[in-house]
Amino acid sequence: MEMFCYQCEQTWAGRGCDKLGVCGKDPATAALQDLLVYAIKGISQYAQRARAIGARERDVDVFVIEGLFTTGTNVNFDPMRIEAMLRKAVAVRGKAQDMYECACRDAGITPEEPIGPARWQPAATAMGLLNQGINAGIFERRKAFGDDLAGLQEMLTYGLKGMAAYADHALALGKEDDTVYAFVHEALNYLAQSDPTSDELFALNMKCGETNLKVMEMLDAAHTGTYGHPVPTPVRINALKGKAILVSGHDLKELDELLRQTKGLGINVYTHGEMLPAHGYPGLKKHEHLVGNYGTAWQNQTLEFDAFPGGHPDDDQLHPAAAGELYVTNFQYRAGRLAGRDPHPKPGFSAADPGGTC
Numbered sequence: 001m002e003m004f005c006y007q008c009e010q011t012w013a014g015r016g017c018d019k020l021g022v023c024g025k026d027p028a029t030a031a032l033q034d035l036l037v038y039a040i041k042g043i044s045q046y047a048q049r050a051r052a053i054g055a056r057e058r059d060v061d062v063f064v065i066e067g068l069f070t071t072g073t074n075v076n077f078d079p080m081r082i083e084a085m086l087r088k089a090v091a092v093r094g095k096a097q098d099m100y101e102c103a104c105r106d107a108g109i110t111p112e113e114p115i116g117p118a119r120w121q122p123a124a125t126a127m128g129l130l131n132q133g134i135n136a137g138i139f140e141r142r143k144a145f146g147d148d149l150a151g152l153q154e155m156l157t158y159g160l161k162g163m164a165a166y167a168d169h170a171l172a173l174g175k176e177d178d179t180v181y182a183f184v185h186e187a188l189n190y191l192a193q194s195d196p197t198s199d200e201l202f203a204l205n206m207k208c209g210e211t212n213l214k215v216m217e218m219l220d221a222a223h224t225g226t227y228g229h230p231v232p233t234p235v236r237i238n239a240l241k242g243k244a245i246l247v248s249g250h251d252l253k254e255l256d257e258l259l260r261q262t263k264g265l266g267i268n269v270y271t272h273g274e275m276l277p278a279h280g281y282p283g284l285k286k287h288e289h290l291v292g293n294y295g296t297a298w299q300n301q302t303l304e305f306d307a308f309p310g311g312h313p314d315d316d317q318l319h320p321a322a323a324g325e326l327y328v329t330n331f332q333y334r335a336g337r338l339a340g341r342d343p344h345p346k347p348g349f350s351a352a353d354p355g356g357t358c
């Protein structure tokens with residue numbers, strides 16, 4: 001099965017990963033992620049119309065953010081989890097539709113019946129979903145809309161994915177903004193339209209940039225309000241003897257949860273790739289077992305994770321649904337889940353490793 005993903009700057013030869021992702025993403029994951037974005041557009045077709053007459057549901061808003069975040073560059077490479085999200089998306093879309101039609105009844109309005117993603121029904125089998133995902137991908141949109149419109153649609157989609165990642169992290173720390181949800185629905189609803197124009201897509205891209213600044217401010221306030229203002233901090237890049245956990249991504253809340261739950265267990269925690277800045281936050285650097293940074297940039301994670309001699313939270317000792325997310329910080333650590341347990345059957349760094357660059 002071939003794939004096509006050009007979601008990030010590491011894409012193969014600057015043209016798109018078409019056999020396997022440089023980052024390790026496989027073709028099934030790529031197709032299902034495209035399909036999840038398609039399914040989420042269907043939710044927003046109803047949510048946007050409901051908002052226009054004053055109705056909203058926070059569960060629906062939050063699911064759309066989580067779903068977009070799931071399709072981010074290195075967030076989730078597990079096709080089974082994405083399939084589960086797809087099936088949940090249909091239920092959430094039903095909820096959004098009910099909300100919209102109920103609000104219409106209350107307002108004495110005849111509800112619209114949006115087409116496209118709003119009518120999508122998931123295939124019964126995994127193979128059927130993959131085929132649906134291929135049909136939801138960039139090639140079909142280029143055929144339908146041409147390169148310019150499809151390109152503007154893609155730019156907006158990637159902007160929304162990035163926004164969703166940061167909105168999700170801010171939400172984990174208790175910060176959210178309804179105007180962000182409103183914009184996400186507005187943009188996704190437009191992306192579901194069968195007759196987009198370049199002017200309107202361009203305007204939505206500009207608005208996406210503005211809204212993203214708001215989300216970045218919200219996330220910064222969440223980070224600094226919770227963990228203090230980051231300060232320049234030297235970071236160890238060689239290994240310490242002992243058991244180890246490696247954490248990637250950029251969700252400080254999840255790193256914090258992990259650090260709290262591993263306190264006193266004799267396990268050293270290392271950051272990887274985009275998690276490196278975590279070392280500067282006073283509320284995180286105070287943990288003595290946050291000992292250093294391992295490896296290089298995020299796109300080398302599949303190789304470097306394999307080489308890492310520590311354990312990882314895909315064992316059922318941590319999060320049972322995390323298989324396929326080795327070291328990626330999309331885990332939902334459950335309070336106390338690690339308490340009294342040794343999550344790491346792997347030996348960690350041996351006496352021979354310390355001193356070497358990790």
Ligand code: SF4
Pocket residue numbers: 005006007008009010011012016017020021022023024025073074299
């Ligand atoms: S996200 Fe992965 S598969 Fe997609 S372009 Fe980037 S490296 Fe390639």
